[in-house]
Amino acid sequence: MDNLATYFDSFFFIALPYVAFFTFFLVTIERYRRRKFTYSSLSSQFLENKQHFWGLVPFHYGIITVITGHIVAFLVPREILWWNSKPLRLYILEASALIFAILAVVGLGAAMIRRLNTSKVRTVTSRMDWVILGLLMLQLLTGIEVAVRYPWGSSWFATSAAPYLWSLAGLNPDISYISAMPFSVKLHIINAYFLILLFPFSRLVHILVVPNPYLWRKRQVVRWYRKPRNA
Amino acid sequence: MNVRSQIAMVFHLDKCIGCHTCSIACKNVWTDRKGAEYMWWNNVETKPGTGFPTAWEDQEKYNGGWELHNGELRLKSTSKTKTVLNIFHHPNMPTMDDYYEPWTYDYQNLFNAPEGPDQPTAVPISTVTGELINIKAGPNWDDDLGGSKIYAANDPNLDGLTAEQQNQLSAVERLVFFYFPRICNHCLNPACVAACPSGAIYKRGEDGIVLIDQNRCRGWRACVPACPYKKVYFNWHTGKSEKCILCYPRLETGQAPACFHSCVGRIRYLGVLLYDASKIEEVGKMPADELIEAQREMILDPHDPEVIAAARANGVHDSVIESAQMSPVYKFVKVWKIALPPHIEYRTLPMLFYVPPMAPVMSERHNGPVRNIGENDNLFHEIDEARVPMKFLANLFGGGHEAKVRYALRKQKAVRWYRRSLTVGDVTKELADRILAEAGSTREEAEAIYRLTSLCTFDERFVIPPMHREEAIEMMEDPLEHKQNVGFGFLTGPKRGL
Numbered sequence: 001m002d003n004l005a006t007y008f009d010s011f012f013f014i015a016l017p018y019v020a021f022f023t024f025f026l027v028t029i030e031r032y033r034r035r036k037f038t039y040s041s042l043s044s045q046f047l048e049n050k051q052h053f054w055g056l057v058p059f060h061y062g063i064i065t066v067i068t069g070h071i072v073a074f075l076v077p078r079e080i081l082w083w084n085s086k087p088l089r090l091y092i093l094e095a096s097a098l099i100f101a102i103l104a105v106v107g108l109g110a111a112m113i114r115r116l117n118t119s120k121v122r123t124v125t126s127r128m129d130w131v132i133l134g135l136l137m138l139q140l141l142t143g144i145e146v147a148v149r150y151p152w153g154s155s156w157f158a159t160s161a162a163p164y165l166w167s168l169a170g171l172n173p174d175i176s177y178i179s180a181m182p183f184s185v186k187l188h189i190i191n192a193y194f195l196i197l198l199f200p201f202s203r204l205v206h207i208l209v210v211p212n213p214y215l216w217r218k219r220q221v222v223r224w225y226r227k228p229r230n231a
Numbered sequence: 232m233n234v235r236s237q238i239a240m241v242f243h244l245d246k247c248i249g250c251h252t253c254s255i256a257c258k259n260v261w262t263d264r265k266g267a268e269y270m271w272w273n274n275v276e277t278k279p280g281t282g283f284p285t286a287w288e289d290q291e292k293y294n295g296g297w298e299l300h301n302g303e304l305r306l307k308s309t310s311k312t313k314t315v316l317n318i319f320h321h322p323n324m325p326t327m328d329d330y331y332e333p334w335t336y337d338y339q340n341l342f343n344a345p346e347g348p349d350q351p352t353a354v355p356i357s358t359v360t361g362e363l364i365n366i367k368a369g370p371n372w373d374d375d376l377g378g379s380k381i382y383a384a385n386d387p388n389l390d391g392l393t394a395e396q397q398n399q400l401s402a403v404e405r406l407v408f409f410y411f412p413r414i415c416n417h418c419l420n421p422a423c424v425a426a427c428p429s430g431a432i433y434k435r436g437e438d439g440i441v442l443i444d445q446n447r448c449r450g451w452r453a454c455v456p457a458c459p460y461k462k463v464y465f466n467w468h469t470g471k472s473e474k475c476i477l478c479y480p481r482l483e484t485g486q487a488p489a490c491f492h493s494c495v496g497r498i499r500y501l502g503v504l505l506y507d508a509s510k511i512e513e514v515g516k517m518p519a520d521e522l523i524e525a526q527r528e529m530i531l532d533p534h535d536p537e538v539i540a541a542a543r544a545n546g547v548h549d550s551v552i553e554s555a556q557m558s559p560v561y562k563f564v565k566v567w568k569i570a571l572p573p574h575i576e577y578r579t580l581p582m583l584f585y586v587p588p589m590a591p592v593m594s595e596r597h598n599g600p601v602r603n604i605g606e607n608d609n610l611f612h613e614i615d616e617a618r619v620p621m622k623f624l625a626n627l628f629g630g631g632h633e634a635k636v637r638y639a640l641r642k643q644k645a646v647r648w649y650r651r652s653l654t655v656g657d658v659t660k661e662l663a664d665r666i667l668a669e670a671g672s673t674r675e676e677a678e679a680i681y682r683l684t685s686l687c688t689f690d691e692r693f694v695i696p697p698m699h700r701e702e703a704i705e706m707m708e709d710p711l712e713h714k715q716n717v718g719f720g721f722l723t724g725p726k727r728g729l
Contacts, residue, residue: 036447046326046467126729209449220420223433
């Protein structure tokens with residue numbers, strides 16, 4: 001039985017993340033180079049405008065904040081622990097993280113209902129869209145469950161999850177940090193790897209092409225077939 | 232001086248018969264694809280009317296175009312900050328309901344319907360969902376409905392007209408309307424380009440055609456609300472925006488764009504304008520009543536040796552300069568000043584100009600018969616007493632100001648007097664000369680306007696410069712391969728992203 005658990009852990013926490021990240025980089029780059037046309041937000045706002053607001057806006061603001069929190073905790077775990085050393089600061093961090101997670105769940109739920117109920121939007125919804133929506137919902141719900149049942153996530157993420165992720169990044173995986181974690185934590189981690197694995201095969205690639213150059217480019221864009229001598 | 236060349240256009244509204252041949256030519260060539268069915272890169276509207284998409288001129292609703300804010304030019308619908316905040320949901324995005332839901336008919340039902348007491352019919356089905364559809368709107372839904380309380384009465388250009396003038400436009404048996412064909416204006420200060428977060432929309436340096444790079448468009452859809460003319464369309468299937476490409480593959484091979492070529496009324500003119508690109512921002516910031524003049528000022532005289540030298544220095548080919556010298560658009564816009572930009576107050580500096588319509592020639596406003604020819608006769612109505620109120624035309628073509636529209640109409644009227652003095656002879660030459668002088672014109676000019684308006688040949692209407700894009704020709708190696716498939720550009724199918 002122990003043996004089986006070890007195999008399970010090695011597969012999902014060592015093999016899977018490497019496969020997921022390798023696929024992620026290989027396929028997103030290949031797709032960007034060979035099938036650039038398929039990179040799009042695939043917006044359906046044109047087909048349905050009202051429910052769109054109540055789904056997409058809370059979801060995006062919620063999920064972006066939550067993911068940013070995970071990345072920050074991964075990058076600077078010590079500073080998170082220092083921040084959490086005062087209870088009030090810990091409560092503020094945990095409460096705001098939870099609020100944004102709930103915002104994301106509500107938004108995602110609204111977006112899924114919209115996709116189900118609006119026939120025009122349904123026609124532009126692929127099977128992969130549903131897979132991604134399902135995985136995202138699972139990810140958010142397990143995340144909230146973990147946050148509520150096993151406090152305080154922001155602290156033990158810094159002491160357990162961050163070192164595990166760093167060990168992966170250092171090509172020296174050490175799963176001892178997480179092998180004793182409860183099932184819902186493990187599910188949250190595994191599901192995250194599946195999202196990364198499916199990322200390049202789904203509409204999620206739009207995250208990679210957020211239009212940051214707009215913030216510093218000139219207003220008008222002119223392309224020359226032959227460059228003029230003094231323009 | 233930064234001289235650039237621009238392919239510009241003139242539509243002569245007095246000649247438009249509203250047949251929609253242009254729209255059909257365009258549709259068949261470019262937009263008969265999934266996701267593009269509802270797009271009409273070229274459409275013909277009845278004015279007064281609400282147009283397509285519904286009430287596109289209502290910028291309270293769509294927030295299109297530029298505005299002056301503390302002396303600075305800024306987009307109404309977006310900004311750098313707003314682009315970040317609105318990236319998930321654009322508040323001014325029109326939806327399919329503002330256009331119409333495209334449909335076809337279930338012809339198979341005619342063959343497959345089970346035996347029954349009734350004749351089977353080909354019921355309308357949505358080309359989006361495939362479901363039965365109750366058709367409520369279409370691209371020319373208010374075609375010829377001038378005077379309609381539902382459509383014409385909601386024309387945003389009726390703003391500022393007196394109740395009497397509005398009645399004049401819609402009174403039974405006296406109502407008046409005209410046609411307003413529209414394509415992308417290929418503006419000098421395009422709002423769509425400035426709004427595009429991805430930098431996918433660009434103006435071609437050599438000819439000024441505004442295009443969307445389909446490989447770079449990410450469907451952030453900021454261009455759709457930003458264009459005040461609503462000439463950027465969102466392809467709901469591919470998740471990319473598309474717009475009129477001025478048939479650049481045709482232009483590059485010396486052919487007129489499909490809508491120009493097919494125009495039955497021969498209302499369309501196309502030619503090169505040379506302009507000073509360093510003045511774009513300055514002109515865009517002019518006070519509203521000076522915009523038309525300022526835009527004319529930035530259009531340069533292609534015969535001026537200084538302009539020619541500057542153009543050459545900027546890499547404009549000699550053949551393009553020659554073409555600019557023969558441009559019919561230059562004559563209409565700059566020499567004769569009878570073609571005006573639509574809604575210059577949007578400050579995008581459109582490069583499609585309209586000769587405002589005079590018809591109907593006979594004034595019926597005073598309820599009386601047409602009086603005898605004489606000094607104060609009414610044969611060709613006084614411009615200010617026309618059945619189309621000056622204010623209405625001014626809202627469309629004068630940026631709300633009447634002076635330029637009045638000038639253009641008076642000159643057109645003078646040309647008619649002049650021609651009547653020659654062909655009918657019931658108008659004395661002296662009277663014709665006097666009216667010409669009052670309109671700021673001469674016999675020579677009137678003759679030239681008459682010729683280019685009425686007797687123009689194909690080659691006089693379309694002076695297409697050699698575009699020297701020979702290497703680009705491989706794009707069109709097999710045009711049929713694009714048919715009902717990718718539309719234009721590259722040969723891999725426009726497969727929707729996963």
